[in-house]
Amino acid sequence: xxxxxxxxxxxxxxxxxxxxxxxxxxxxxxxxxxxxxxxxxxxxxxxxxxx
Numbered sequence: 001x002x003x004x005x006x007x008x009x010x011x012x013x014x015x016x017x018x019x020x021x022x023x024x025x026x027x028x029x030x031x032x033x034x035x036x037x038x039x040x041x042x043x044x045x046x047x048x049x050x051x
Contacts, residue, residue, distance in 0.1 A: 024032045
């Protein structure tokens with residue numbers, strides 16, 4: 001029973017993270033999870049920015 005709850009929680013976390021990335025890419029954000037709060041327009045030097 002504990003394994004089922006743990007697996008369900010892990011699947012939920014992965015699904016929510018995937019949904020966040022999908023929505024962010026669909027709304028044309030350049031830096032998902034950027035420490036500058038996505039105000040860099042993809043030109044920052046953070047490791048998340050697209051070059």
